[in-house]
Amino acid sequence: MKFVCDKNSLSEGINTAIKGVSSRTTLPILQGIKLIAKNDKIKFIGTDLEIGIECEVPALVQQEGEAVIPARVFSDLVKKLPEGEVEVVSDTNNFIKVVCGDINFSLSGSNPEEFPEIPEVSREKSFKLSQSVLKDLIKKTVFCVSEEQTRPILTGVLFEVFQNEIKAVALDGFRMAIYSYKSEEAFFEEEVEKYSLIIPGDTLEEISKILKEEEEDVYIYYTSNQVLFQINNTKVISRLLEGTFINYNAVLPRDFKTEVLVNKEIFMDSLERASLIAESKNNLVKFNIGDNFIIISSNSEKGSMSEKLEVEVKGMLLEIAFNSRYLLDALKAIDEEEVVLYFINSINPLIIKPVGEKEYLYMILPVKLN
Known part of the structure; x- marks a missing residue:
């Protein structure tokens, strides 16, 4: 693999994908970010097996390929590079060279074939929200999710998607937040009352860090057990929590x-x-x-x-x-x-x-x- 990329684009890709990397993992491969160089784009992938984050940035790809590079070291290194173009080269022994002007770094990477695949999420069911609305829904509810794993369902936020309304609900047994957003546009065309998704609070907190206070849309695709957030050039894939949420109206x-x-x-x-x-x-x-x-x-x-x-x-x-x-x-x-x-x-x-x-x-x- 060999490519040349602007330092700021490289930094954007790393800093987005690293939000999916856990510092607590016992699997060394998951402490890395996977890079895929193809079609004059670099895809950065980070995952802790609960959440996967992918970000694509433009680059001059001179040799297509893949590499896994230590996330924290790579992130810190790129931050300290001067403005300009950065060349990244990997060899068959998974060594990665990073060159910027007269600066040369060599890092020991991992075998990209051992990096877990990020699952594909079907795009049959979806709805969209502006980044600012989704950020607001998260901000007003996610702090109420439970930190205890004894009731896993309460570690997530319930999203109830009605024809023209989205309700976000979080509770931990001591407090509860409910935020309702109404829209003139329908969120779906099917003849059903609502769709319910319980999204892990940790996932939503990482998404909130990526979102901006703007009206550009986020596309949300979901199945019975997975959800995908498409935010411009970034994808966030997460499992959904399974089970029945508490009947919050009754309490x-x-x-x-x-x-x-x-x-x-x-x-x-x-x-x-x-x-x-x-x-x-x-x-x-x-x-x-x-x-x-x-x-x-x-x-x-x-x-x-x-x-x-x-x-x-x-x-x-x-x-x-x-x-x-x-x-x-x-x-x-x-x-x-x-x-x-x-x-x-x-x-x-x-x-x-x-x-x-x-x-x-x-x-x-x-x-x-x-």
């Missing part, structure tokens, strides 16, 4: 007795101050909701704090406590200036909604007060 509280309208930034600032003192085990902060105020307080061995915020309150007065980290995660995902907090009593979940057009909802379970 949503209703018949609220108290509503609190609050400025998001002021509320966040107060919670962050309370978190400095809160007990580290469950980051407990307490709310005392009065006629037109909310007192946010926390105490631990570190000390205590209390702060009174002027807010709009409708309904019953209330005392309730929460894990402040869960509250802050939700507020950071909300773009609007004001939020409404909906309460039933001190033992039922809190619902947070932004004041605005977006249909976003966040639910959090309270912490029991002694």
Whole structure:
């Protein structure tokens, strides 16, 4: 294999494919990126067997071929090269030469025939979203996926694709996020109510790093157990999580007795101050909701704090406590200036909604007060 490629294009390919490479793998071959030089393009492939990422960039291919090169070393090397053209050559013993001007590197690669094949995903079923919308769907939900493997289904985000709506739902047993995006264009033509995909949270976090805040479309192809995201010159292939997702509608509280309208930034600032003192085990902060105020307080061995915020309150007065980290995660995902907090009593979940057009909802379970 022999090709010449601009340093910036080379860097783009490596930095995209490396998102599929796991540093924790026990298989040495998976610590590498596979390069395929063909038809004046270089394809970069990284995989950890759960997710596969492919990126194509233009290059002058002088000899077609394949190579597997250590991902981290190659990435760090290319970052430190000067601007200009880079020549990459591999031989039959899997040694790779990298030449840029008077700079010469030689790296030991792996046999490309031992690199696992990335599965092909059927393109029969698909829908498309702009990059900015998909990025927003991920941002507003993925932080709620479970980090525990005891219930694998909860480590993913449920995407429910209706005719003119996509709902993204994530929950971990303590909190839940639901974000609904409506479109004038139909997402599919078939006579079915909806399609459901449960996409691993890790996959979505890597996709979010590739997506840009723009209106260019992402094409999403899926089967019963796999999904493919086509983002310009990049493909991300992942398995889907199998099983039945929790009936999230059944756990949503209703018949609220108290509503609190609050400025998001002021509320966040107060919670962050309370978190400095809160007990580290469950980051407990307490709310005392009065006629037109909310007192946010926390105490631990570190000390205590209390702060009174002027807010709009409708309904019953209330005392309730929460894990402040869960509250802050939700507020950071909300773009609007004001939020409404909906309460039933001190033992039922809190619902947070932004004041605005977006249909976003966040639910959090309270912490029991002694």
